[in-house]
Amino acid sequence: MLAKQVPDTRNVGPDAMTPEGTVNRSALPAIFNPEDLNALEQALRLKDQFPGTTITVVTMGLPKASDVLRDALYRGADDAVLLTDRALGGADTLATSYALSMAIRKIGVPDLIIGGRQAIDGDTAQVGPQVAQKLGLDQVTYVESIEDICEKSRKLTVIRRIDGGIEKVETPMPCLLTITGSAPACRPQNAKRVMKYKKAAAPAENNPKATIEIKQWGAADIDAGLEQCGLAGSPTKVKAVQNIVFKAKESKQLSGSDADVEELIVELLNSHTIG
Amino acid sequence: MNNVFVYCEIDKTTVEEVSFELLTKGRKLANELGVQLEAVVAGTGIKGQVESQILPYGVDKLHVFDAEGLYPYTSKPHTSILVKLFEEEKPQICLMGATVIGRDLGPRVSSAHMSGLTADCTALEIGSYEDKRSGKVFDNLLYQIRPAFGGNIVATIVNPEHRPQMATVRSGVMKAEILDVDYKGDVVYEDVCQYVDETDFVVKVLERHVEKAKNNLKGAPIVVAGGYGVGSKEGFDLLRKLAKELHGEVGASRAAVDAGFCEHDLQIGQTGVTVRPKVYIACGISGAIQHVAGMKESGIIISINTDPNAPINQLADYVITGSVEEVVPKMIKYYKANSK
Secondary structure, eight states, X not given: OBOOEEEOTTSXXXXXXXXXXXXOGXXXXXXXXXXXXXXXXXXXXXXXXXXXXXXXXXXESSGGGHHHHHHHHHHTOOEEXXXXXXXXXXXXXXXXXXXHHHXXXXXXXXXXXXXXXXXXXXXXOOHHHHHHHHHTOEEEEEEEEEEEEETTTTEEEEEEEETXXXXXXXXXXXXXXXXXXXXXXXXXXXXXXXXXXXXXXXXXXXXXXXXXXXXXXXXXXXXXXXXXXXXXXOOOEEEEEEEOOOOXXXXXXXXXSHHHHHHHXXXXXXXXXXX | XXXXXXXXXXXXXXXXXXXXXHHHHHHHHHHHHTOOEEEEEEESSOTTTSHHHHGGGTOSEEEEEEOTTSSSOOHHHHHXXXXXXXXXXXXXXEEEESSHHHHHHHHHHHHHHTOOEEEEESEEEEEEEEOXXXXXXXXXXXXXXXXETTTTEEEEEEOSSOSSEEEEEOTTTSOOOOSOTTOOOXXXXXXXXXXXXXXXXXXEEEEEEEOOOSXXXXXXXXXXXXXXXGOSHHHHHHHHHHHHHTTOEEEEOHHHHHTTSXXXXXXXXXXXXXXXXXXXXXXXXXXXXXXXXXXXXXXEEEEEESOTTOGGGGTOSEEEESOHHHHHHHHHHHHHHHOO
């Protein structure tokens, strides 16, 4: 299961971006990406249905991204891996998918890779398909529910949301699914599991009270080529960033005069708010 | 080589509107770069059906892939087609719709080619870029402009060194314009077997239920919504004009629907559609809680109201105190005068 810790984009301040145009994660509350929680629930349902299934959660990020790994363990995941390394930082979706695919290779390609459709900080929906391509796997995106698994033929039947409707799709395993926010919400944390895993931590968290070690891998551990990692491995570069945060209640008062209306239109055009 | 490519989506044998919008944009980019515009379409039974739909947008070369199993869309066969075609043709730019299909296909192609992809662009321009580390200057790059971070910022993304430069754009963001109904472009009927492996067809679409929405209110980047203060059906025609100019959609409050000013399926709010556009223009809407519930997550809210104390003004980024019939025509006028 692929998960991401994301800044809560509902509370964005002026210091949300660094001068280099990357996200200043320390300035924002960090949360479990919502659609990744929907994905975790689908994984847990499969585990309920097929005892013996194990769920490994993988995330890439700063050491504090271990928060989402612990949260997943509290809710029923079996194992967790943190990918963290300076060499992996500043990655765009392509470099991220490379690192994740290398980590999955190290674990061993499972029957099913499952993740949220997209993360709320980027809204790109790219990492899932990019991982599938790197691993040569089939994929079904925008999945709302897993209807059926045929153990004999090793095929999955899923319902996916498409523009204006739904599609029922059959796919062989192994494959990768991305789950939409319209899928069922994730079950809550389990109290016993919280007691057990609250002492789980990755080495980089430097928690002296930790008794369970969360696996922590860097670029070398997953045999990643450095030229394909992080900022160096990211073909997309941020040229410019414009902040368009408008605080409600600080509304700009305009009259209906020609001058005021024109000024507004020009302002919206210049900020690419309208095109 | 080095041309601009557009991947065209189809519904059976009908090319989707979003593809026409991208072809129109692609033509302009190709002109600016002095290269050709090429299009790719893949489906079943499309030969003889799609050519006359696509070429009039100024397409110099259309690649048609027609074979069983290419419709409905599944990921791998279409990925294989684009990956191999791009190896041969080496496009500098590739545009796709930011639709369920484009967002499924684009990342796979970019992943295979190790090229950059920017999702959900709201504007595409050509310009230069200086890499601050190396001091190297790149000319004629595609500026991929998109909102990010929950719509709180607008970022300009470039792919200096990797090709193709890939971008997806949502339906309704660009404007579709036929260049010449008799535009003479080449059509190539590709040998699908050369591109797609039999094993690519293992994913099967078992059932499909699609209803064409009468409007695109839900996904519209710009919504012009009218309330009781619009006053009449004719008043709504004015809003439609503004929405058309801005490539947006018209919505309404319950009060306007109940008064019979517009159709029921335009209703925004708790009991209607929930919208999260980039720009929400509230025309003569007071801002009842139930309406606000359906639009409060909009990016920028502009309120046009004769009552400076209308509750919606609390929420608005811009408050224009004035009547709808006075202000809306001015917005149309100044948009026309100032947009490129």
